[in-house]
Amino acid sequence: MPRIIDGINSPGDLKKLNIPMMNKLAEEIRELLVHTVSQCGGHLAANLGVVELTLALHYVFNSPVDKIIWDVGHQSYVHKILTGRKDKMPTLRQYGGLSGFPKYEESAHDVFNTGHSSTSISAALGLALARDLKGEKYSVVAVIGDGALTGGMAFEALNHAGHAGTDILVVLNDNEMSISKNVGALSSYLNRLRTQPSYFRTKEEIETVLHKIPGIGPNIARAAGRVKDMVKYIMVPGVFFEELGFTYIGPVNGHDLHELTLVLANAKKMKGPVLIHAITEKGRGYEPARRNPDIFHGIGPFDVDTGSPIKKTVKTYTEIFSEFIVTKAEQDRNIVAITAAMAGGTGLESFAKKFPDRFFDVGICEQHAVTLAAGMARGGLRPVVAIYSTFLQRAYDQIIHDVALQRLPVVFAIDRAGLVGEDGPTHHGVFDISYLRSIPNLVIMAPADENEFLDMLETAFTLDMPVAVRYPRGVGEGVRIEENRNIIAPGKSRLLQEGKDLGIIAVGRGMSIARDVVKLLQEKGVEVYLVDARFIKPLDEEQFIKMAKKVKRLVTIEEGCLAGGFGSSVLEILADNGIEADVMRIGVPDEFIDHGKVEVLWEYIGMNPVSVAESIASRWPDLLDYKKWELFRFGQS
Ligand SMILES: Cc1ncc(C[n+]2csc(CCOP(=O)(O)OP(=O)(O)O)c2C)c(N)n1
Ligand SMILES: CC(=O)[C@@H](O)[C@H](O)COP(=O)(O)O
Ligand SMILES: [Mg+2]
Numbered sequence: 001m002p003r004i005i006d007g008i009n010s011p012g013d014l015k016k017l018n019i020p021m022m023n024k025l026a027e028e029i030r031e032l033l034v035h036t037v038s039q040c041g042g043h044l045a046a047n048l049g050v051v052e053l054t055l056a057l058h059y060v061f062n063s064p065v066d067k068i069i070w071d072v073g074h075q076s077y078v079h080k081i082l083t084g085r086k087d088k089m090p091t092l093r094q095y096g097g098l099s100g101f102p103k104y105e106e107s108a109h110d111v112f113n114t115g116h117s118s119t120s121i122s123a124a125l126g127l128a129l130a131r132d133l134k135g136e137k138y139s140v141v142a143v144i145g146d147g148a149l150t151g152g153m154a155f156e157a158l159n160h161a162g163h164a165g166t167d168i169l170v171v172l173n174d175n176e177m178s179i180s181k182n183v184g185a186l187s188s189y190l191n192r193l194r195t196q197p198s199y200f201r202t203k204e205e206i207e208t209v210l211h212k213i214p215g216i217g218p219n220i221a222r223a224a225g226r227v228k229d230m231v232k233y234i235m236v237p238g239v240f241f242e243e244l245g246f247t248y249i250g251p252v253n254g255h256d257l258h259e260l261t262l263v264l265a266n267a268k269k270m271k272g273p274v275l276i277h278a279i280t281e282k283g284r285g286y287e288p289a290r291r292n293p294d295i296f297h298g299i300g301p302f303d304v305d306t307g308s309p310i311k312k313t314v315k316t317y318t319e320i321f322s323e324f325i326v327t328k329a330e331q332d333r334n335i336v337a338i339t340a341a342m343a344g345g346t347g348l349e350s351f352a353k354k355f356p357d358r359f360f361d362v363g364i365c366e367q368h369a370v371t372l373a374a375g376m377a378r379g380g381l382r383p384v385v386a387i388y389s390t391f392l393q394r395a396y397d398q399i400i401h402d403v404a405l406q407r408l409p410v411v412f413a414i415d416r417a418g419l420v421g422e423d424g425p426t427h428h429g430v431f432d433i434s435y436l437r438s439i440p441n442l443v444i445m446a447p448a449d450e451n452e453f454l455d456m457l458e459t460a461f462t463l464d465m466p467v468a469v470r471y472p473r474g475v476g477e478g479v480r481i482e483e484n485r486n487i488i489a490p491g492k493s494r495l496l497q498e499g500k501d502l503g504i505i506a507v508g509r510g511m512s513i514a515r516d517v518v519k520l521l522q523e524k525g526v527e528v529y530l531v532d533a534r535f536i537k538p539l540d541e542e543q544f545i546k547m548a549k550k551v552k553r554l555v556t557i558e559e560g561c562l563a564g565g566f567g568s569s570v571l572e573i574l575a576d577n578g579i580e581a582d583v584m585r586i587g588v589p590d591e592f593i594d595h596g597k598v599e600v601l602w603e604y605i606g607m608n609p610v611s612v613a614e615s616i617a618s619r620w621p622d623l624l625d626y627k628k629w630e631l632f633r634f635g636q637s
Contacts (some may be wrong), residue, residue: 033237056260056622073114095596115426118151147178162245323349346386389429417470418559424595436563446508491538499527510557516609
């Protein structure tokens with residue numbers, strides 16, 4: 001049977017279809033989504049939920065002349081399929097292939113790059129204001145989820161857009177889910193909009209209801225009758241958005257193509273800011289995702305028939321943190337845990353189950369999460385804020401102004417530090433070393449393996465000051481976990497071996513690379529002095545100086561950006577102490593690193609063990625002769 005999807009190569013092809021044909025196309029798109037994500041991994045549930053919404057948007061609007069901006073952008077696969085990238089779907093999230101997020105460099109239909117939440121309305125308003133100033137004519141649409149709407153930036157933008165009054169359409173895609181169940185008062189408000197028919201009652205009906213309230217009811221009813229606006233508050237759905245200057249339309253069935261296309265076509269003609277509240281179901285059309293939208297929010301490759309993910313054997317750093325923090329909280333009642341809508345991703349779900357009163361999911365509000373922690377610490381609690389490195393960027397001022405400046409004992413569990421792989425440049429956690437190490441009053445650690453990680457977490461709670469522990473995405477080194485924990489003295493590195501030819505100082509997952517480099521070099525007779533820095537701040541100055549004096553040649557290895565990074569801090573120590581040494585820094589160069597498997601990315605930036613060994617051999621040819629180092633890559637001696 002011919003498939004409609006085969007004839008869809010641009011949004012223009014959609015406009016030839018009628019509603020039944022588009023419904024059929026929706027089914028075919030869902031099949032493609034499930035197949036693709038089962039192979040490549042990715043954000044399945046959100047995409048399954050926006051199939052009809054995306055079809056309707058491309059049916060009514062004329063992309064790329066009209067601009068559609070996808071908030072977070074994890075739900076943009078359907079948009080990619082409809083805008084000429086259907087055949088490239090098998091390359092999704094792989095190195096050199098399609099990005100999992102909108103990317104202007106990939107297509108003119110991806111008007112604005114996203115990945116972090118709650119930026120779409122600001123960007124859309126910027127485009128709309130640019131359009132107005134340049135006297136151009138096109139529509140601008142921001143598609144934002146109910147989770148992303150919890151982010152402060154979205155409100156800053158609504159506030160400005162309502163005031164600016166220009167033509168802009170916000171489509172609120174409300175599926176009641178962030179990654180987990182959406183939280184907060186706003187979420188409850190959206191829920192009331194969805195479910196309470198009282199919003200549609202007439203003035204007379206409202207007065208009747210009010211009269212039934214004993215004591216005060218009749219008075220309120222009389223007052224409401226006099227004050228027009230008060231009645232409006234009760235009668236008009238979406239009054240919150242209306243009061244901000246938006247025309248609210250909704251709720252609309254986000255899976256009914258007939259209703260969606262009509263409403264969008266009307267909204268397109270309206271003047272000023274308009275908000276359409278569309279109700280969708282996350283995971284729609286694939287039962288495992290519909291039943292577990294949180295698991296299928298972002299998932300690795302899985303079996304389509306069962307929905308089961310491909311199993312891993314070694315524990316992830318996140319799992320280790322998860323177990324640690326539950327045990328620690330059993331011992332210390334003052335420990336509270338905060339997440340910004342990432343309970344699953346940061347491993348706080350078990351904590352939430354065990355200590356519901358001590359767990360706080362604040363929504364996608366990293367800034368608030370950090371200052372909330374500061375307030376709690378001032379109030380005598382022991383807060384741990386678990387946030388991905390890339391999202392902590394949002395809370396920079398709060399770390400400085402609210403936590404560090406007041407030297408408050410907040411523990412930052414910084415997950416996804418380093419390259420994260422398939423999510424790519426919006427999500428790589430490569431900046432935290434640089435942006436944190438300049439902050440006074442902050443201790444920063446990075447573990448080389450699981451035992452060190454647990455020791456660091458334990459140490460963090462012994463220090464009466466702000467402490468950050470950064471650790472990577474995914475599995476650890478697979479070492480056996482020892483029972484006894486060691487408290488590490490701040491700034492104390494770990495000497496692994498002494499050697500006379502070359503010194504390597506590595507930190508965090510850089511140590512795993514360093515170990516392999518040492519093996520390669522030792523096989524060629526090079527004697528390496530190897531130190532696991534453990535601390536990014538404070539640094540083990542004494543050890544580093546001793547080492548530099550002895551070997552004169554140092555290599556630093558970190559999984560973070562080189563600019564202002566850990567290697568730079570080693571150079572600062574040497575310079576400040578007048579030590580002359582030849583230093584090679586290995587880390588992330590001054591460019592945004594694409595998406596792909598971490599090992600592939602390491603190779604690209606010259607950070608995998610073989611590349612590092614080759615760089616060492618080429619920089620110091622007297623250590624190894626050319627012929628020998630050339631053979632590293634082929635594993636020959
Ligand atoms: C600043 C920031 N914090 C956290 C995230 C992680 N994150 C990605 S999607 C998402 C939930 C978004 O929910 P919603 O906007 O409702 O989209 P849905 O997946 O439900 O369609 C979160 C928390 C992010 N991308 N950016
Ligand atoms: C879109 C987004 O920001 C998150 O869903 C992110 O992709 C999760 O990453 P992890 O898979 O590392 O939890
Ligand atoms: Mg949602």
